[in-house]
Amino acid sequence: MNYLHMEQKIQRTFIRDEVYEILLDWIVTGTLRADQQIRDKEISKQLGVSRTPIREALLRLENEGFVQTKANSSTFVTPINYDEISHYYSIAYTLEKLAVEDMFTKITNQHLKKMEIVNQEMYHSIQKGEYFTAVKKDTEFHALFISLSSNSELKKMLANLKQKLKRIELFYYDKAKGVHLSFSEHKKIIAAFKQNDMNLTLDSVEQNWRNGMERIQKYLIEKGDM
Amino acid sequence: MNYLHMEQKIQRTFIRDEVYEILLDWIVTGTLRADQQIRDKEISKQLGVSRTPIREALLRLENEGFVQTKANSSTFVTPINYDEISHYYSIAYTLEKLAVEDMFTKITNQHLKKMEIVNQEMYHSIQKGEYFTAVKKDTEFHALFISLSSNSELKKMLANLKQKLKRIELFYYDKAKGVHLSFSEHKKIIAAFKQNDMNLTLDSVEQNWRNGMERIQKYLIEKGDM
DNA sequence: AAAAATTTGTGCGTATGTATA
């Protein structure tokens, strides 16, 4: 057997893609804050590459709504808009429910076991106050069943939406420490899958999302930001 | 009163955006066919601009899935994938139904009248065999109620999806002349709105999309392309 | 009103992949 053929073809990496991933991470995790200016020249020096790949990464981020550019003036991180939050949440759970409809029959006990483990890990992260890890585990939990859908276009759109929601959640969870993630709601989703009840699963998925959205909205109202 | 202040600020146009619109139109309408190679140098000469805005437009088209680039080799129009068709259709009607839920109470008799007119115009275009205009009128019909939704992120996503579906529909309607657009189904949607029955409206919207998808799939099976 | 900062657009050399001998 020739093991050479088993190796994955070396994927060429583009500087623009690497820059995109770095900048996206900085925006999502809050290293780059809302309204903060981004100068391609500065990033260029910081990352040690020319300005072309930086510009290309910024153009993509602009198309996806993470940054905004005023012509010949400045590029800055898109601020979080209160109206957009509920918009994105409703799109996300609508599409995630479509994914559930598609993958519902494909789930196995192994998947469910893995979901329970990840959910437990999320719980422990919350206990330790590690919000970054907790949000990551939450995303991983949902990804476990979404990935079973055969609708690859849907998966791409959901992955993109998740980045936007992740940014929102990290922003508010950091501010409102009292807010808790959805450990018990995830258990309901697992139970619904186990009962092989699709409608119940869809409802519990939607409820999970709605609660997440309401936790943020409640915080906004309390703080008088809305 | 100073009328100067009432005038809209002159929006600067970017070459990259103009190039994007032109290339997108060429791809959607079939001027650029599937798998056809696109050389930035060639487009550059043809449109009389430098290669940078061409590259930027191509990068955006690549992110949106309309073209594909082999590293350091070639850029070509993404072929229509049979699996993707049903994927995109299901995403489209799922999101359009979400838009209907959002705008349902906002519709007026004037909107419904306009929808009837556009539907009639679509019918006449079909009669005259003008498929390009017919598909355009179909898109316009749906846009009439979608635009009433306040979820601007949803509207953007739907507009993007429509471009992809428009390409698919123009491709197959051109090949399968027998295929007809959904004049009577649109009448059902209008009737459901008039009866103020949201569930019926949602069902008729989904049915309209499903039929459109099935018309194409039927053609594919007949021709043995699947 | 002018200068400074920043994005936008141009041209070019290089690296990579593909076809051909």
Added chain:
DNA sequence: GTATACATACGCACAAATTTT
């Protein structure tokens, strides 16, 4: 299968245009 030649995208430095201070 190998080496060579060719085509194309990739990244860089420079110049122009525009907005803001």
